[in-house]
Amino acid sequence: MEVHHLRPGRSAGQARPAHRRSPRRILRRPGSLINPRRTYGADHLVVAGAASDYCLRTTMQRAAADGYDVTLVRDCHTTEDSEFDGVQVTGEQIVAHTNMYMKGLRYPGQTFGIASHDAADLFG
Template structure:
């Protein structure tokens, strides 16, 4: 149902699964295991996998903390998008990477739920994509000392509200990893 013409394909997006980003993340190992499950499925089905990697003053390029977690291995033929803002589309080549592959639907995983994942969900939807969040394959660290809810509540709330997101000609949706359908949005499980 994407509003992007001639973009029938789906891509798996892996956002910021970097050492420093997920060092203290809620259920880190479980989320990594689910992302690996999805990577295996996407690769077996010929679904494009796109990796997003954040950098900033606290996490400079080529620093140890900037690297992806060792449990997740990016293949050389899988695009890597470098970003400096929360939204993976903002000031990056993500749109061009997706257009080259005919992608109109995103299946989103990664970290941090309350920053880069949410920004990218909204960024994709407003740019015309159908955007499915994998509800058990994203995570956040505990920021309750700063007034935020505990991470399990941040994750649950994001899963809840994204389940019902839509806009003219496109939609969001939340599914668990075991329910992901990499097909076009019209047949995807869990779309709103």
């Protein structure tokens, strides 16, 4: 896979390759999944972090689609207030919606849920 970045003021013909990715190489960045099943034998991920409405939710959805059970730590994620189409949404509302989404997620044969950071059984 080859990715190109186009800087403002340049034409498509002036795009430069950003990076090359071989099928055998895993590119890692903070917050990316590195295949926990293969690396650690994990089948259940406990998720916490920032940007509840972007990074966190995408990580949870990807993990679910890849067959992992997922627990969201309900009081260990955050985000900023946002606006869409003239509607203001507070960070608190986004966090609540992310918790609600995860609590209601259903895939056959998988378990999803939310737990507080101090839940006795959070890590099994």
